[in-house]
Amino acid sequence: MSESVFTTDELAWHAWIAPVDPETGSAAERDVIEASVWPNSPYFRLLARHPESLRTRTDVDKAVFLGRPGLRRGERELAATVVSRVNGCVLCTSVHSRFTITFTKREDDVLRLLSDGVDTPLDDRWRAIVDASAALAAVPIAFGPEHVEALRAVGLNEPEILDVIQSSAFFSWANRLMLSLGEPAHPDAHDAEALSDQQAADARARAAE
Amino acid sequence: MTDIIDDLAGLDASASAALRGHRPDVVASAQASYDALLPAALDADPVKDFGLDLRLLVALRASVLEQQEALVAHYAARLGDAALVDLAVSGPDRGLGLAASTRLRTILRHTDRLVLRAASATQSDLHALQAAGLDEASIVVLSQIASFVTFQARVVHGLRVLAASTSIATSNGVTR
Numbered sequence: 335m336s337e338s339v340f341t342t343d344e345l346a347w348h349a350w351i352a353p354v355d356p357e358t359g360s361a362a363e364r365d366v367i368e369a370s371v372w373p374n375s376p377y378f379r380l381l382a383r384h385p386e387s388l389r390t391r392t393d394v395d396k397a398v399f400l401g402r403p404g405l406r407r408g409e410r411e412l413a414a415t416v417v418s419r420v421n422g423c424v425l426c427t428s429v430h431s432r433f434t435i436t437f438t439k440r441e442d443d444v445l446r447l448l449s450d451g452v453d454t455p456l457d458d459r460w461r462a463i464v465d466a467s468a469a470l471a472a473v474p475i476a477f478g479p480e481h482v483e484a485l486r487a488v489g490l491n492e493p494e495i496l497d498v499i500q501s502s503a504f505f506s507w508a509n510r511l512m513l514s515l516g517e518p519a520h521p522d523a524h525d526a527e528a529l530s531d532q533q534a535a536d537a538r539a540r541a542a543e
Numbered sequence: 544m545t546d547i548i549d550d551l552a553g554l555d556a557s558a559s560a561a562l563r564g565h566r567p568d569v570v571a572s573a574q575a576s577y578d579a580l581l582p583a584a585l586d587a588d589p590v591k592d593f594g595l596d597l598r599l600l601v602a603l604r605a606s607v608l609e610q611q612e613a614l615v616a617h618y619a620a621r622l623g624d625a626a627l628v629d630l631a632v633s634g635p636d637r638g639l640g641l642a643a644s645t646r647l648r649t650i651l652r653h654t655d656r657l658v659l660r661a662a663s664a665t666q667s668d669l670h671a672l673q674a675a676g677l678d679e680a681s682i683v684v685l686s687q688i689a690s691f692v693t694f695q696a697r698v699v700h701g702l703r704v705l706a707a708s709t710s711i712a713t714s715n716g717v718t719r
Contacts, residue, residue: 350666351679362589383680384590386579387687390572394694397568404565422662473659473693474610475700482708492709493565499701500569507694510657511686514664
């Protein structure tokens with residue numbers, strides 16, 4: 335395997351500008367922090383500077399990834415992992431590669447996606463999903479009818495194809511925020527509280543799969 | 544109420560129901576995100592320092608970089624001001640951008656970085672925004688808008704590709 339900064343290890347995230355302090359924040363700020371995916375994370379506490387857009391962003395996240403029925407959760411997480419890998423978001427890649435492995439049990443494939451990149455050899459179904467997600471990550475967008483055809487050929491119906499599109503689109507949004515407002519860090523004792531949400535999310539995923 | 548993604552993708556109600564109907568929560572939350580970041584007026588918005596002209600300038604610049612014509616037409620129509628539209632098309636480093644204020648150039652520069660090469664962002668980019676007069680909340684709003692538009696562009700583009708492949712009719716007409 336080649337050297338790669340991408341990892342399935344748990345990482346912390348440190349903000350470059352001051353997040354909301356839950357002790358002193360407004361009621362609106364505290365409400366959206368509590369409703370966010372990880373209330374102890376400095377990332378969501380920073381996004382709470384504009385409460386309404388954090389609230390609606392959390393709603394999009396949950397609707398795209400948890401809505402049923404549709405594409406399997408593990409394959410939505412695969413799309414999230416691919417877009418994060420293409421955009422260079424080390425932290426998003428670490429979180430969503432762990433989810434992908436938990437839900438699909440395909441650790442070898444996921445680790446190769448991280449170390450070798452999105453063109454690593456895969457079976458036909460993952461090839462089609464990975465190619466479509468990578469084309470959606472590109473600027474300008476490279477997703478075209480050939481990707482829809484390839485997804486259909488491996489058995490995805492239209493709602494499932496839209497799940498690939500919307501999972502990829504959401505991570506185009508999420509990656510940019512995480513990449514530009516702070517940076518990943520190897521966790522130390524100060525990160526324990528923030529990481530507790532990630533750990534709980536991983537445990538819930540393992541229990542649900 | 545018009546759904547902005549349906550409008551931008553050229554989907555009428557029946558086409559929208561056929562393509563997007565299985566995820567009503569995505570439809571509603573995507574619309575709510577647009578309304579939260581780019582509302583008609585900022586009366587209910589706590590971050591008035593980053594005003595509607597700036598918000599629409601960022602959205603338009605992101606749409607130009609994404610080369611999404613329907614989004615460009617929409618945000619240009621909402622922005623209205625011809626000089627600001629030209630500025631968004633020029634970007635920070637040519638044409639009107641060269642003569643723009645440091646504040647506007649810094650905002651455009653950060654928008655370009657977010658859309659095209661977000662992984663190259665550093666803390667000094669945020670310090671540059673602070674030096675240009677943006678507080679934390681304004682930086683979050685700028686970042687959310689540029690990033691949200693990349694989401695909106697992909698859903699719109701994907702729906703158009705999907706509609707074409709299923710012979711669901713779309714219209715071209717989109718302004719606002």
